[in-house]
Amino acid sequence: MVKSEYDVIIVGGGPSGSACAIFLSKYGHKVLLVDKARFPRDKACGDGITGKSEAILKELDLIDDIESNPHGIFKGALFYLKNQKIEIGFDEPYHVVRRLVFDNILFQKAKSLVDTMEGFTVTGLVLENNKVVGIKGMDYETKQEKILKSKIIVGADGATSVIAREMGLAEFKPEHHASALRIYYKNIKDLSPKLELYFFESLMSGYFWIFPLENNMANVGLGMSTSNVQKNNINLQELLFREIKNNPILSERFKDAEIVEGSLRGWNLPLVMNKRKLYGNGFVLLGDAGALIDPFTGEGIGPGLVSAKIASQVINQALEQGDFSEKIFRKYQKGMSKIYIEPYMKYILLSKFVGKFKWLFNRAIKKLENDESFKQLVTMSLSDTEKRKKFTVWTGLKLLFKALF
Numbered sequence: 001m002v003k004s005e006y007d008v009i010i011v012g013g014g015p016s017g018s019a020c021a022i023f024l025s026k027y028g029h030k031v032l033l034v035d036k037a038r039f040p041r042d043k044a045c046g047d048g049i050t051g052k053s054e055a056i057l058k059e060l061d062l063i064d065d066i067e068s069n070p071h072g073i074f075k076g077a078l079f080y081l082k083n084q085k086i087e088i089g090f091d092e093p094y095h096v097v098r099r100l101v102f103d104n105i106l107f108q109k110a111k112s113l114v115d116t117m118e119g120f121t122v123t124g125l126v127l128e129n130n131k132v133v134g135i136k137g138m139d140y141e142t143k144q145e146k147i148l149k150s151k152i153i154v155g156a157d158g159a160t161s162v163i164a165r166e167m168g169l170a171e172f173k174p175e176h177h178a179s180a181l182r183i184y185y186k187n188i189k190d191l192s193p194k195l196e197l198y199f200f201e202s203l204m205s206g207y208f209w210i211f212p213l214e215n216n217m218a219n220v221g222l223g224m225s226t227s228n229v230q231k232n233n234i235n236l237q238e239l240l241f242r243e244i245k246n247n248p249i250l251s252e253r254f255k256d257a258e259i260v261e262g263s264l265r266g267w268n269l270p271l272v273m274n275k276r277k278l279y280g281n282g283f284v285l286l287g288d289a290g291a292l293i294d295p296f297t298g299e300g301i302g303p304g305l306v307s308a309k310i311a312s313q314v315i316n317q318a319l320e321q322g323d324f325s326e327k328i329f330r331k332y333q334k335g336m337s338k339i340y341i342e343p344y345m346k347y348i349l350l351s352k353f354v355g356k357f358k359w360l361f362n363r364a365i366k367k368l369e370n371d372e373s374f375k376q377l378v379t380m381s382l383s384d385t386e387k388r389k390k391f392t393v394w395t396g397l398k399l400l401f402k403a404l405f
């Protein structure tokens with residue numbers, strides 16, 4: 001039996017992995033956080049930090065760090081749906097933070113609390129008696145291969161997770177993934193502290209966005225289901241620039257806008273409908289590695305932070321009990337299902353039902369435009385996990401009833 005060097009090794013220092021490291025450090029465990037990149041590093045994202053995220057960031061005492069770094073603010077959202085403009089206000093302002101800045105805040109906080117290794121690419125896992133006991137990887141600078149052992153491995157290595165793949169959990173179904181692009185622009189006309197979401201016909205189930213940043217800068221992008229991209233042979237980059245140039249709703253506002261050079265980036269979004277198993281003997285998966293992204297908005301930072309919190313509680317129990325079997329980590333999946341995954345499944349069912357009947361969909365949009373209480377019901381259902389817990393079958397029926405009458 002090999003002696004473990006660490007209690008926990010976390011692979012991936014994005015929001016999910018860094019938050020997990022911070023939570024675990026509070027319990028006093030010996031933690032190593034590794035990432036193939038060196039921080040600060042960029043990541044393709046809309047940079048929108050919504051209610052779910054803010055609640056955890058408050059818990060981690062990171063709001064002041066965010067406020068003292070460059071950021072944008074949003075106090076509401078504008079939806080353009082079928083040529084109608086629907087506006088929703090939020091109770092409190094939220095942040096838009098470039099991931100170059102945001103992820104560095106979380107990673108540096110983690111680095112001040114646990115051991116870290118940057119520029120270390122994990123290439124595989126070490127298994128003993130059907131249990132994960134370590135990672136294999138390569139140091140980018142020295143080109144040296146290393147094996148590192150621990151009692152528990154946390155896979156927080158994003159959408160192309162090596163840990164999920166090695167454990168046979170990364171099945172790829174295009175209908176359960178989205179593809180998205182983001183680019184930074186300066187000087188778009190009439191930017192306001194609102195998220196702008198445009199549901200154009202050309203994007204089918206997806207949307208085009210403009211999210212306000214600091215210094216009259218904005219995060220602009222679009223995303224849609226990967227199965228639609230594949231079926232219709234869509235070039236997302238061409239579509240993005242075509243909409244900006246030719247769409248009458250956008251073209252005037254972008255007339256004098258300038259692209260921030262080198263800022264076009266795309267990535268893949270594993271959605272929560274994957275229903276990925278999030279655990280096994282000696283390991284758990286967080287955030288994108290666990291395919292937890294909200295299929296309606298593309299939000300993945302919040303679910304990643306929530307998964308970090310719940311996983312760290314279960315990991316602490318496992319370490320206290322000296323039990324690293326999949327039985328104990330099942331509690332993490334149960335926790336995530338209750339607080340996050342199951343409410344989404346109800347939404348997906350409801351939206352599939354509404355989407356099947358065009359007249360019902362159109363009625364729901366009209367209601368959204370004119371009916372304040374319907375708007376509130378929808379906003380509540382889309383906000384942070386505490387409020388979303390109230391999304392019962394009854395809430396779903398109420399939504400349907402309100403859309404109908």
Ligand SMILES: Cc1cc2nc3c(=O)[nH]c(=O)nc-3n(C[C@H](O)[C@H](O)[C@H](O)COP(=O)(O)OP(=O)(O)OC[C@H]3O[C@@H](n4cnc5c(N)ncnc54)[C@H](O)[C@@H]3O)c2cc1C
Pocket residue numbers: 011012013014015016017034035036037043044045046047048049050120121122123156157158159160161162180181182221223265266267268269286287288289293298299300301302304
């Ligand atoms: C275009 C686009 C727009 C989006 N907009 C939003 C938005 O506005 N709001 C929102 O909440 N979400 C948004 N998302 C989703 C969001 O970006 C992800 O859900 C989020 O980054 C997940 O965080 P994570 O920590 O799980 O993974 P990541 O942020 O992907 O972090 C994974 C980390 O693991 C490291 N890593 C990967 N492989 C290895 C390896 N083999 N060895 C070592 N390290 C490794 C990477 O370097 C990285 O640092 C968007 C996504 C895209 C693509």
